[in-house]
Amino acid sequence: MRIFEQLESEVRGYVRSFPTIFKTAKGSFLWNEDGTKFIDFFSGAGTLNYGHNNPIISQAMIEHLQNDGIVHGLDKATVAKKEFLQTFYDNILAPRNLEYKVQFTGPTGTNAVETALKLARMVKRRSNIIAFTNGYHGLTLGSLAVTGNTFYRDEFYGMRLNADHMPFDGYFGPDVNTVDYLRKFLSDNSSGIDLPAAVILETVQGEGGINVASVEWLQQLAELCREFDILLIVDDIQVGNGRTGNFFSFERAGIKPDMVTVSKSIGGGMPLAMLLMRPELDQWKPGEHTGTFRGNNLAFVAATQALSYWENDDLTEAVRYKGQIMEQELKAIAEKYPQLISDVRGLGMVWGLEIPRSGFAGEIAKECFENDLIIELAGSEDQVVKFLPALTIEEETLREGLAVIDKAIGDLLQKKEDLRTGDTHQ
Known part of the structure; x- marks a missing residue:
């Protein structure tokens, strides 16, 4: 990453959130130069509704x-x-x-x-x-x-x-x-x-x-x-x-x-x-x-x-169907972690998890990246985890990405509890 730090302006943003060098992309996946595959819940900030390199x-x-x-x-x-x-x-x-x-x-x-x-x-x-x-x-x-x-x-x-x-x-x-x-x-x-x-x-x-x-x-x-x-x-x-x-x-x-x-x-x-x-x-x-x-x-x-x-209503129906999956799964996650998540809101295939605890949404996004999922934040204090998967994402991939979110939240809460109690699970 040295060349980016040496030559690119300090204004650069997403390269800091996703610190790897991406090489190829297809559909709802990105691969870095080492061959690691990432699920993309970012979609170019809404630019890639039809996926990467749509054939x-x-x-x-x-x-x-x-x-x-x-x-x-x-x-x-x-x-x-x-x-x-x-x-x-x-x-x-x-x-x-x-x-x-x-x-x-x-x-x-x-x-x-x-x-x-x-x-x-x-x-x-x-x-x-x-x-x-x-x-x-x-x-x-x-x-x-x-x-x-x-x-x-x-x-x-x-x-x-x-x-x-x-x-x-x-x-x-x-x-x-x-x-x-x-x-x-x-x-x-x-x-x-x-x-x-x-x-x-x-x-x-x-x-x-x-x-x-x-x-x-x-x-x-x-x-x-x-x-x-x-x-x-x-x-x-x-x-x-x-x-x-x-x-x-x-x-x-x-x-x-x-x-x-x-x-x-x-x-x-x-x-x-x-x-x-x-x-x-x-x-x-x-x-x-x-x-x-x-x-x-x-x-x-x-x-x-x-x-x-x-040309027809197929994509509209697909968005509504997958949007319902997102709503159901995110609400289930919110119910699982009521001490953390204050709201789930969205429409179609744009959803957000509001997490009032300062900085925690950012920690979730970082944990997701470390588990090969790309997702960004929104809100005046970056307190909302923002879901923007491609509209064409496969249901299996969508559910896999949502499971990464669930696990990331659980793992972070466990790490914080371990730090509080001094338990290192050794």
């Missing part, structure tokens, strides 16, 4: 390159883009009666968020944006302004401008409706909160700790936005692309956001980000918002193949 995706990219297909095209018309757009319309938009224009914004999710915020302000001629506690939307300055975690925030960045945070669903507990709370601020001309151009949210907060907004809350928020002429932006970068069961995470609530940001798994493992917007919001002048890599044709090829999973 239909990889083969299509190989053929595209072998045929000298366009790779870099800015926003020129290409065959790869045409086929992606047609497939996205046929498999995603049309079946859901969604009328959205598509804007390709650049290689990563924060590009889509920045574009959405800029467009909302331009259309509404208002600059304020409402975001929510524990929300995460990216780390470029506009996106950072609507991200809640103080770990990423510093006044030196200047990102507080034109953004206010309001409490997410459940922030004050089950008895406080935070849509009513927001309504009070918007209705009071002396609240100090300017009428915003847009409200941005994740329907399931991923980095924020797997906080799931209720259907009722989402519907009330959508109605509030209509009432006050505010644009509703759903950030579906991590929990879209089937992660909650439906392709879009907001489908369960029956709402139709004004804008939707999409990235991560839409590219089938390749960099791709886009903004979906109601047609009447598409008020850009040609070339008014650009990006060198907004035309990643290799990603279009990969994405078109990934969208083949949505």
Whole structure:
């Protein structure tokens, strides 16, 4: 690992959590250069919903390159883009009666968020944006302004401008409706909160700790936005692309956001980000918002193949089935260790175990890595063990990984008890 310590910036993160050199990957497995096989419950932070090196995706990219297909095209018309757009319309938009224009914004999710915020302000001629506690939307300055975690925030960045945070669903507990709370601020001309151009949210907060907004809350928020002429932006970068069961995470609530940001798994493992917007919001002048890599044709090829999973309901049903397994097994683990785990929450195939004991979630993740399972943390204090297996994971592998979690928790608690009592089992 010396070369990484010598040359790579101190900002590197996941290499510290998973200190080994990975070499190959397939499906839900990674292998390091020594040949050790790891189960992947991380999935590239939600980028690999269809697994590592998915064969239909990889083969299509190989053929595209072998045929000298366009790779870099800015926003020129290409065959790869045409086929992606047609497939996205046929498999995603049309079946859901969604009328959205598509804007390709650049290689990563924060590009889509920045574009959405800029467009909302331009259309509404208002600059304020409402975001929510524990929300995460990216780390470029506009996106950072609507991200809640103080770990990423510093006044030196200047990102507080034109953004206010309001409490997410459940922030004050089950008895406080935070849509009513927001309504009070918007209705009071002396609240100090300017009428915003847009409200941005994740329907399931991923980095924020797997906080799931209720259907009722989402519907009330959508109605509030209509009432006050505010644009509703759903950030579906991590929990879209089937992660909650439906392709879009907001489908369960029956709402139709004004804008939707999409990235991560839409590219089938390749960099791709886009903004979906109601047609009447598409008020850009040609070339008014650009990006060198907004035309990643290799990603279009990969994405078109990934969208083949949505020609029918098979993947949705598989996610719901495996999601039920995750829920049942994680709740059983929580019941087994009530002194440690305070909550189990999630939807589809994104779940979290909340562990209030300071630092213990990190110890669990480390113990899992030592037992060949890769899993990350979430929450404002890294207090939530976050489960993001590939949607295509085999049931046997899923159960095997969950068993590793169970054993890791048990082993850690036993080690701590042995230290307390001085028992070394010798």
